[in-house]
């Protein structure tokens with residue numbers, strides 16, 4: 477089993493970004509992301525309807541970190557504290573030394589290489605500090621932007637499951653990408 481411990485919370489820094497803990501003060505930005513139909517179109521989770529939904533989402537993130545079941549960072553641009561996105565190891569499978577990465581970015585900041593830049597540090601943290609052996613990502617095959625992020629981050633496509641997910645009255649496909657902590661991955 478892995479020993480996971482997120483205390484003290486590990487802030488991560490890249491050239492342009494500071495990844496920090498999500499706090500209740502981020503509720504408006506989290507609401508903007510989770511209530512945006514376009515942003516959420518490939519994420520099979522209910523849209524936030526009220527600010528309270530976003531506050532509950534932040535509480536869930538917090539509880540997950542406190543229970544060592546997953547970790548999420550707020551993506552911020554250095555010099556401003558505003559949350560512009562979220563990235564994290566959502567589901568940790570401690571017995572398999574594996575976690576599932578996920579991310580979401582405000583439309584204003586998309587197509588600037590921000591998620592690829594954040595991903596590099598999140599992967600490095602997963603392998604070096606959490607001692608993961610592999611990281612997976614589960615995407616909708618139509619989510620070209622997300623697929624590109626994974627390919628640019630060294631992930632390899634491993635599976636395409638056909639209509640294996642039932643969400644909101646529809647069967648949808650899922651594609652699995654993964655990255656091993658070996659020579660696929662370079663620091």
Ligand SMILES: CC(C)(COP(=O)(O)OP(=O)(O)OC[C@H]1O[C@@H](n2cnc3c(N)ncnc32)[C@H](O)[C@@H]1OP(=O)(O)O)[C@@H](O)C(=O)NCCC(=O)NCCS
Pocket residue numbers: 514515516518519578579580581582585586587588589590591592593614615616619620621622624625628
């Ligand atoms: C998918 C998402 C995370 C991409 O983040 P991003 O910071 O804009 O991605 P990057 O700028 O790092 O782009 C990486 C590559 O993907 C390409 N790309 C990004 N979005 C794209 C899109 N919508 N369509 C086609 N290509 C896209 C970029 O051009 C770049 O490739 P390039 O360097 O060859 O030009 C972002 O669009 C997003 O948050 N979408 C909504 C939430 C979501 O779907 N999350 C993933 C769930 S699995």
